[in-house]
Amino acid sequence: MSAGHHPRLTAVAEESRPGGLPDPEHPLVRPLFPVGSAVPALPPEGSADRIESRPARPSQLDRLDPGLRHGIRRLLTLVCLVPLLALLAPVLLHFLDDPIVLSYGVGVLIATIVCFYLAYTRYDDLADPRFSRVPDDVGAPPLPAIPSVTLLVAVMNEVDVIDACVRSMLGCDYPDVQVIVVDDASRDGTAERLQELAAELDFTLLALERNVGKKNALVRGAELATGEVLAFTDSDCVLAPDALRRCVAALVAHPSLGAVSGHARALNADASLLSKIQDTWYEGSFRVTKAAESSLGSVTCVSGPLAVFRRDAIWNYLPAWAADRFLGAEFRFATDRQLTGYVLGQRWLGRDLKAAHADSPFVTEVDHPERRWRVGYVRSARVWTVVPESARAFLKQQIRWKKSFIRNLCFTGRFMWRRGFGPAGLYYGHAAWVLAAPVMAVRHLLWAPFNGLWMLCALYIAGVVVKGCAWGVAYRIDHPGSPRWRYRPLMSLVSSVVLSWLLLYSLATMRRGVWSRGS
Amino acid sequence: MGRSARPTRRPAVLRFVTSTIVVLAIVLLYLFVLTRGAIL
Numbered sequence: 147m148s149a150g151h152h153p154r155l156t157a158v159a160e161e162s163r164p165g166g167l168p169d170p171e172h173p174l175v176r177p178l179f180p181v182g183s184a185v186p187a188l189p190p191e192g193s194a195d196r197i198e199s200r201p202a203r204p205s206q207l208d209r210l211d212p213g214l215r216h217g218i219r220r221l222l223t224l225v226c227l228v229p230l231l232a233l234l235a236p237v238l239l240h241f242l243d244d245p246i247v248l249s250y251g252v253g254v255l256i257a258t259i260v261c262f263y264l265a266y267t268r269y270d271d272l273a274d275p276r277f278s279r280v281p282d283d284v285g286a287p288p289l290p291a292i293p294s295v296t297l298l299v300a301v302m303n304e305v306d307v308i309d310a311c312v313r314s315m316l317g318c319d320y321p322d323v324q325v326i327v328v329d330d331a332s333r334d335g336t337a338e339r340l341q342e343l344a345a346e347l348d349f350t351l352l353a354l355e356r357n358v359g360k361k362n363a364l365v366r367g368a369e370l371a372t373g374e375v376l377a378f379t380d381s382d383c384v385l386a387p388d389a390l391r392r393c394v395a396a397l398v399a400h401p402s403l404g405a406v407s408g409h410a411r412a413l414n415a416d417a418s419l420l421s422k423i424q425d426t427w428y429e430g431s432f433r434v435t436k437a438a439e440s441s442l443g444s445v446t447c448v449s450g451p452l453a454v455f456r457r458d459a460i461w462n463y464l465p466a467w468a469a470d471r472f473l474g475a476e477f478r479f480a481t482d483r484q485l486t487g488y489v490l491g492q493r494w495l496g497r498d499l500k501a502a503h504a505d506s507p508f509v510t511e512v513d514h515p516e517r518r519w520r521v522g523y524v525r526s527a528r529v530w531t532v533v534p535e536s537a538r539a540f541l542k543q544q545i546r547w548k549k550s551f552i553r554n555l556c557f558t559g560r561f562m563w564r565r566g567f568g569p570a571g572l573y574y575g576h577a578a579w580v581l582a583a584p585v586m587a588v589r590h591l592l593w594a595p596f597n598g599l600w601m602l603c604a605l606y607i608a609g610v611v612v613k614g615c616a617w618g619v620a621y622r623i624d625h626p627g628s629p630r631w632r633y634r635p636l637m638s639l640v641s642s643v644v645l646s647w648l649l650l651y652s653l654a655t656m657r658r659g660v661w662s663r664g665s
Numbered sequence: 666m667g668r669s670a671r672p673t674r675r676p677a678v679l680r681f682v683t684s685t686i687v688v689l690a691i692v693l694l695y696l697f698v699l700t701r702g703a704i705l
Contacts, residue, residue, distance in 0.1 A: 233699055236702060609698050615695070
């Protein structure tokens with residue numbers, strides 16, 4: 147099926163040029179904020195913006211004195227967090243009654259409260275020169291005012307969506323961008339479609355004869371890259387025209403940032419109940435989790451839909467990325483998490499990684515210093531990705547993500563404790579939650595009912611739904627008038643009742659894997 | 666003007682009733698978890 151058979155994608159493909167509207171779910175509205183003088187002379191904003199309406203508008207709060215604005219934000223956030231704090235208090239009082247079981251609930255509650263607090267009080271859009279502050283303590287030279295950018299995508303068997311993706315890449319309003327598309331030996335007509343597009347549009351097409359996997363394909367593309375900034379997207383994604391510019395503006399404004407992530411939502415959110423649920427999950431995991439991590443300068447996954455890196459932050463580590471092995475076999479998942487890991491951990495692991503690939507041109511050509519880069523998230527850099535519409539495809543994607551998580555835990559987990567208490571607490575806390583989730587699911591959904599403890603089972607399910615409601619309320623606050631928040635509690639339920647089990651399956655099948663979305 | 670062009674109150678009433686039920690359900694669920702101890 148080509149993009150022409152998918153009305154939603156066709157609409158995006160046709161309208162992906164600056165000034166186009168994505169679709170009714172993602173209305174194009176006025177600019178998020180004027181790009182001021184603190185940011186280099188990038189193209190002025192205008193009709194090219196494709197920002198979701200409500201959160202994009204400057205609020206009354208933004209017009210206040212920065213100190214007062216921060217104080218009011220903090221107060222409002224604390225008021226909103228009162229219900230969660232009220233849940234936490236009695237659990238803490240009875241903590242010693244059953245510390246092992248209650249530590250899980252306490253951990254989840256504290257992590258949720260901390261994430262919300264950081265995201266709503268400490269995070270400001272990194273492309274917004276009025277408020278964003280990032281300590282310049284890395285010693286990295288600033289980028290030029292308008293650095294050259296190479297935007298890369300690797301594709302395998304994505305004929306449905308590749309049109310929209312490539313057209314949106316070329317629709318970026320950034321003034322100096324080189325677009326490289328790597329076809330990883332597609333067999334479904336993607337290669338032919340890319341040849342047609344290459345004849346029509348201005349981009350570099352690298353067609354590989356043999357399938358090498360996503361990481362290797364991107365590194366082959368990077369060999370042709372000339373940009374001072376390397377940006378990656380996924381072949382099932384559509385970028386807002388200004389998304390790349392906003393990410394680059396953040397890197398230029400804050401020299402200590404080695405990488406930034408864009409903000410992804412579901413492109414096909416209306417396709418099914420499952421896609422609606424995923425869309426609300428995407429919003430929360432970016433708007434809250436990534437924002438919280440960004441406020442600490444340590445986003446642990448610069449997500450595939452839009453991952454933007456300074457060249458000097460990743461160049462020397464591309465061969466290590468391409469040759470990534472785990473449990474004695476080539477590991478083809480964890481593309482974005484692993485690449486982010488090289489930026490976060492090069493200060494401690496960089497020398498060894500470079501030494502292991504000392505013969506690679508990526509290492510011999512230039513030796514970039516190993517820095518303690520910060521990694522951020524740009525909320526206003528919008529990108530939409532196709533999410534699985536069927537349960538089968540959804541489960542396969544979740545298994546890939548769980549495998550990526552496990553693999554990355556064995557890499558990023560080795561150094562995150564060195565990045566400070568906050569980033570380490572969030573990272574290891576999340577890891578503990580993912581690892582403990584299947585145990586808790588077994589205890590409350592199998593053991594408890596078998597032993598007649600129905601109230602315990604009900605309490606667990608109710609707790610999960612209440613936690614989902616907290617994320618749903620956050621969605622509702624950010625998107626006044628949108629009824630989609632109601633789907634968020636379902637995601638928490640699915641995550642705890644269904645997805646938590648996949649960790650065990652993922653562990654058992656770690657060595658198996660190819661990278662395409664459909665597998 | 667035909668009947669279809671006239672705004673009807675039913676969707677608004679339905680929306681209100683649905684929203685009220687949803688909010689009440691969340692509040693009850695929250696109170697249940699609050700009084701019995703949170704396991705998330």
